Amino acid sequence: MKKINLAVVGATGNVGRMILKVLEEKDFPIENLYLFSSKKSAGSEIDFKGKKYVVEELTEDVFDRDIDIATFSAGGTISEKFAPIAASKGITVVDNSSHFRMEKDIPLVVPEVNGKEALNNSGIIANPNCSTIQSVLPLKPLYDKYGIKRVIYNTYQAVSGSGMKAIEDLANKTCEVYPYPIAYNCLPHIDVFLENGYTKEEMKMIEETRKILDDDSLKVTATTVRVPIKNSHAVSINVELEKDFDIEEIRKDFESFPGIIIRDDIENNIYPLEQESDGKDEVFVGRIRRDFSVDNGINFWCVADNLRKGAASNTVQIAEIVANEMQ
Numbered sequence: 001m002k003k004i005n006l007a008v009v010g011a012t013g014n015v016g017r018m019i020l021k022v023l024e025e026k027d028f029p030i031e032n033l034y035l036f037s038s039k040k041s042a043g044s045e046i047d048f049k050g051k052k053y054v055v056e057e058l059t060e061d062v063f064d065r066d067i068d069i070a071t072f073s074a075g076g077t078i079s080e081k082f083a084p085i086a087a088s089k090g091i092t093v094v095d096n097s098s099h100f101r102m103e104k105d106i107p108l109v110v111p112e113v114n115g116k117e118a119l120n121n122s123g124i125i126a127n128p129n130c131s132t133i134q135s136v137l138p139l140k141p142l143y144d145k146y147g148i149k150r151v152i153y154n155t156y157q158a159v160s161g162s163g164m165k166a167i168e169d170l171a172n173k174t175c176e177v178y179p180y181p182i183a184y185n186c187l188p189h190i191d192v193f194l195e196n197g198y199t200k201e202e203m204k205m206i207e208e209t210r211k212i213l214d215d216d217s218l219k220v221t222a223t224t225v226r227v228p229i230k231n232s233h234a235v236s237i238n239v240e241l242e243k244d245f246d247i248e249e250i251r252k253d254f255e256s257f258p259g260i261i262i263r264d265d266i267e268n269n270i271y272p273l274e275q276e277s278d279g280k281d282e283v284f285v286g287r288i289r290r291d292f293s294v295d296n297g298i299n300f301w302c303v304a305d306n307l308r309k310g311a312a313s314n315t316v317q318i319a320e321i322v323a324n325e326m327q
Contacts, residue, residue, distance in 0.1 A: 130310025
């Protein structure tokens with residue numbers, strides 16, 4: 001297999017470091033590895049597969065070298081400026097920010113759901129929102145087999161999604177990141193509020209779900225909540241299907257879908273937990289039951305590691321699709 005020249009932009013951040021960990025675990029075929037960060041972190045060293053790599057400052061000319069794929073996890077402002085520069089040099093960018101997600105000609109990819117779209121790129125591929133990623137996995141088999149009328153999301157999102165300072169706020173019971181202390185609180189407020197009363201995070205889930213499932217008419221609503229959990233997001237998902245269904249058949253549909261693990265044995269108190277998903281790439285689904293308030297309604301609980309499947313692992317999976325096409 002051809003080895004890839006790979007760059008990691010934002011290498012010293014939470015997601016960047018997790019990308020490197022996942023690359024190492026997967027033994028991704030790397031010929032040359034380049035690590036980029038802000039001026040503040042430049043010069044630091046990161047160990048990868050037993051070798052020390054010096055982190056370079058991200059500048060406009062760092063892409064003037066032989067790089068095949070570059071992952072970006074340094075925020076929307078950095079992606080807006082530097083991702084097009086990298087793409088103009090013939091580098092395929094996999095971007096974790098929200099900046100390019102809703103641009104028409106840029107694919108928004110969850111490999112298990114619409115992986116082939118990664119190859120229809122013009123140099124940039126967008127990685128979806130963490131909660132959207134884990135949610136569309138169980139939605140996809142339902143959409144394909146039964147059709148979907150409406151989706152209602154209620155999320156319970158860990159503080160790791162806000163970075164290291166938020167993790168410190170939770171541990172130290174301080175209040176540096178959020179408008180209120182996150183310790184002992186659930187905050188129905190992720191990202192900024194918009195004029196329509198929704199938060200930007202909620203609108204991300206609504207719009208990204210439609211784009212990934214390729215259905216602009218799909219009815220979706222969301223309430224996103226930050227909870228005092230260190231890592232892994234949970235989503236309560238209510239779906240109204242177009243067709244009737246057998247609940248046991250739904251369980252089989254979930255079980256056979258790649259990337260999903262079922263935890264659904266209420267007699268033994270078995271259901272998805274953040275603690276179990278922490279450190280894993282799979283999406284855990286349970287509490288699968290009918291919603292008797294509507295025709296053809298179903299409820300289920302969905303949990304995944306937001307730093308892995310919700311960011312780093314999904315990014316690496318996309319990079320694998322691109323790398324395979326380069327063979």
